[in-house]
Amino acid sequence: MPDRERIDSIRRDRDAFDAALLALGSRAKGKSASCPWHDDQDPSASILESADGAWRLHCHVCNRSGDVFDLREQGGGAPIADQLRALNDEPRRDRMSAPTPPMVFSTLTEITASLAGIGRIEDRFEYTNPATLVVGLVVYRIQPADGKKTFRQASPCAGGWRLEAPPKPWPLYNRARVLAAGRVVVVEGEKCVHALHSLGIVATTSPCGAGKAEHADWSPLSGKDVILWPDHDDPGAKHMADVQRMLDALPNPPRLSIVDPVTLGLAAKGDAADLILTFGGDRLQASNVVNEFIEDARPLGASGDVERLLEDAIAGRRKVIPWPWPMLTALSRSLLPGTVTVLCGDPGCGKSFFLLEAAAAWHSMGESVALLEMEEDRAYHLRRVLAQQAHKGALFDEAWTAGHPAEVRELFARHRSFLDEFGRKIFDCPKAMTMAEVATWVENRAAAGARLIIVDPLTAAITGEKSWSDDHNFMLRAKDAAKKFGASVLLAIHPKKGNKGRTLGLDDIAGGAAYQRLAQSILWLESHSVPKSVMIDGRHVEVNRSIAILKARNGPGHGARIGFSFEGHALRFAERGIIERSRVTSADSVRKHHGHSPWDDEDKFDPKARAGGDE
The missing domain is CATH 3.40.1360.10 (Dna Topoisomerase Vi A Subunit; Chain: A, domain 2)
Structure with a gap:
């Protein structure tokens, strides 16, 4: 009988097992491998260590399994009984040495003959050393009669050839x-x-x-x-x-x-x-x-x-998607592919109206848009869209709607087709979503081809005990999706609690440092309860909103502020002009500048003025 100790030693030898698996052309990675016994398109076999330490391969599709001896037989080696008999015939001193290597063939002709039992040999590729003209590796491409093509490797050894790859590193072909x-x-x-x-x-x-x-x-x-x-x-x-x-x-x-x-x-x-x-x-x-x-x-x-960036820009593949407001576009250049923009503002300042108006404009331009509305359902936001498209803010008023049924129905009929088209771009939240779930939604929309992806407001998402970690992971995933698929991600975020109306600074954004560090652009929308009368081209104009550009990595407008009028009768924003202010040059200029009152008497608006931001 064969020496059981010797057999068990070989069955527990992982190197011998891997060599037999490799000789079969099996694709192995970690604990998975492609099955050598059937046409295995994707790895369906597991590499397992038995209780006795023996290594085995088990296929979950064809349900076959085997150890190193089974694999060697499958690869054209001797039947298992002959392998075990050969072990028993070895001198005792050899049994205590390293595991027995695969069978040695005198010539490649013998190897070719042994492989014929597997299938038809379609090709034989020789890896020749150009310095010595010695063949160091031969690869056989074999087509079994009833299965997928398979490969075997042969390499020279003392006394002839073995059905195994040579020692690593392996040579390149040709x-x-x-x-x-x-x-x-x-x-x-x-x-x-x-x-x-x-x-x-x-x-x-x-x-x-x-x-x-x-x-x-x-x-x-x-x-x-x-x-x-x-x-x-x-x-x-x-x-x-x-x-x-x-x-x-x-x-x-x-x-x-x-x-x-x-x-x-x-x-x-x-x-x-x-x-x-x-x-x-x-x-x-x-x-x-x-x-x-x-x-x-x-x-x-x-x-x-x-x-690639230059060629994409030349070909028009890399371009800034314009906001509906030209000055904001020119100063922020925020909507380049692969970017994240944060829009911050107090509750009630009009962020949702601002983003809905922009998204509807982009949709009308033919851009692919996706909006995740974290507060209220789709019908609620589409009613806002209808009011904006009809330039009729009263459509959002229940009493007025009840008193003007004919006009309401006429306006609805006029814009119904747009609501159907644009409504497909709006996603609401039947249940609360975690930050990880929102990140997955962003990734899926980007993969589906959305060019502009909006989350309003992100601060409605659920965070765990380590909210800073959730924020950081979300931003990394959002940036990666934007870069991978060439999208622009826009995130509506609230200020920190207790900061309403006090400051305009990066540190005042809810959610911590992840947003100010990882976003390419940060805009702050501010509402002014008392409209301010300012001079534009020598005439007085009232503004009740402003946008401060707190960060513009891709544009020249860092530190600039643009005046807007939010027109309640239409629920739309009208861009009025740029605030002109003297440059602040101190080291902490950004923080100081964003902390002072934006409505000093010397502030003026000039639509032609260059943005005077801090560097």
Whole structure:
């Protein structure tokens, strides 16, 4: 009988288990792996440690399981009984040494013959060292009769070859051409390397597929122009992100760019080889199109980020969405893609009217808008929208509405279509939402393509005991969603309790430092119970609202204040002009300036004046 102690030692050897799994071409990550016994599109097997310490693979789909000996047999090795018999036949001194390595084959021909039992060998790829011309790794692409393609690796060893990958780091494929080329395309899989080579394009890949980039030696690409070409799926994108990290870490990192697989018009999982196949035998057309995609690859790295911003601005993809009020747009430039704007103001100052008017204007411009109304339901806010669209504030008055049924119905009929369209952009809250839930809503709206995302008011969301942490996490998620999808997020926030009418400063915003630090723009809407008569172009104008631009990271208006009139008969805002004031130059100018009364006698409005903010 075979030596039980020796068998158990091998079954508990994680390195031996991993080597057998890798030889089967299984994609392993953490405690999950793709099943080698069936066509496993997504990893459905678990790597488990038994009570006796043995490592096993169990598939939750086909319900098969096995240890290292089962995996070796599945990979073309000897039947389990023969493996155990061989262990028993070893000299005693060898049994106490390291676990028995996989079977040694004298030649690659023998390996090829052993793999024939798995399926038809469609390709054999040799990784040759260009300095020694010695083959250090052979990859077999096998198509079983009743399953998905699978791969096996063979490497040289003393006495011949083994069905396992060589020691790490693994070599890149096609190294001779890579070393001689100035520009190289990195793809996923040897098939894609050969497809690009047929067009005269030098390419390479790391062995063993996606998720193994860290195990390869990427130094042959140092200092070159490298184009990353991911497969059209999430694993392909993640793999190329790993490749980018490995290349960026080289002592002489290459200049990187990346092909966007979405632009290729391929189905899910499509790759470079699939694209070339679409041209049939027309190599000239294939070459022209593929080279055009390579030339248009998006630059990566620090300069690539800047170039992308510039090119997006030139092409009109990166632009400021205008507020309905020109001076506010010019001074704040707040609604660039990837930004968060905070609108603060006391309850009752008109923030909701302000945001509804703006959102309706953006919708009419053809921009995609999403509003989360945290207080009152959608019908309540749509009634406000109707009053604004009809320029009839009385529509929000129950007594007037009851006394003018014919006019009310005529105005409703006139604007009904707009209410139906715009109403689809308004989301209300049947139940209270936490900050995390609001963040998820923002992320979902951004992913759905909303260009302008409004939360009114964010301070109605539920926070936990560590509210500062909730605020910080929310802002990080909102900024990330805005940047990822090119959206602008607008947050209505109240001042701190007890500060009503006292100050206008960043420290007075409810919610702590997260908003003042992480928002690109902060606007403060202030209501003036007694309208102020000011001079604009030599004439007196009354204003009852003002907006102070407390922060304008992307605009010139930091510190400026704009006068508005809130017109009660229409529930709309009219922009009047810019307050002209002398520049304050002290180190704490922003705090001092925002703490003083904004309505000193010397304040004047000038629609043509430049904003005189503090730097």
